[in-house]
Amino acid sequence: MRRFAWASTALLLVLVTSTPPSSTALNAVELWPAAQSFYGTDNIGVGKPFTDLSAKWIWYHTTSLAYGSGLSVAALFTTTVTVSTAGGMQALLNIIADDVADVYVNGAPNFSATHGWSAGSYTDRPLTVDLVQGTNVLAINVRNVRGPGALLASLSTMDGRTVLARTDKSWEVHLQVL
Numbered sequence: 001m002r003r004f005a006w007a008s009t010a011l012l013l014v015l016v017t018s019t020p021p022s023s024t025a026l027n028a029v030e031l032w033p034a035a036q037s038f039y040g041t042d043n044i045g046v047g048k049p050f051t052d053l054s055a056k057w058i059w060y061h062t063t064s065l066a067y068g069s070g071l072s073v074a075a076l077f078t079t080t081v082t083v084s085t086a087g088g089m090q091a092l093l094n095i096i097a098d099d100v101a102d103v104y105v106n107g108a109p110n111f112s113a114t115h116g117w118s119a120g121s122y123t124d125r126p127l128t129v130d131l132v133q134g135t136n137v138l139a140i141n142v143r144n145v146r147g148p149g150a151l152l153a154s155l156s157t158m159d160g161r162t163v164l165a166r167t168d169k170s171w172e173v174h175l176q177v178l
């Protein structure tokens, strides 16, 4: 355990001292499928607020529950969404995070989503976001107190029928020790 703690601390130091951030991008690590949520499934599943069961809970390494590090970590997860519709379009973002997720669309802050996994705690979602025609950058900065956390997100058309992006290992992640 001690050896692991040293190794992860060294990794974090390497990542936070390297610039520019894009040169240190890692791929996100998939923790669990949406419906195998460690946090419970009060809000996840057919007929519930979060219905995209192909989305994955992600973080930057597999020991999402290793709170023993004592570090407060922010992880910035990014993906791109290409829109062909002339004039752009609006989309719905469903999101659950441990603890707080600050959502940015093309660099503009849109919302801070806190938790969301327990019944009755999802009343402020889904978020409506504006996408431009062409390439959009969806960036979600997740802040967790005392150790690694987790993120589950799915971006869809307004009618919910077409998923435009969902969290999985294709997302990039940049780390920051707070």
Ligand SMILES: *[C@@H]1O[C@H](CO)[C@@H](O)[C@H](O)[C@H]1NC(C)=O
Binding pocket: 109, 110, 111, 128, 129, 130
């Ligand atoms: C998020 O973006 C949508 C679409 O532009 C906007 O209607 C909404 O007010 C934004 N929310 C915040 C908190 O900025």
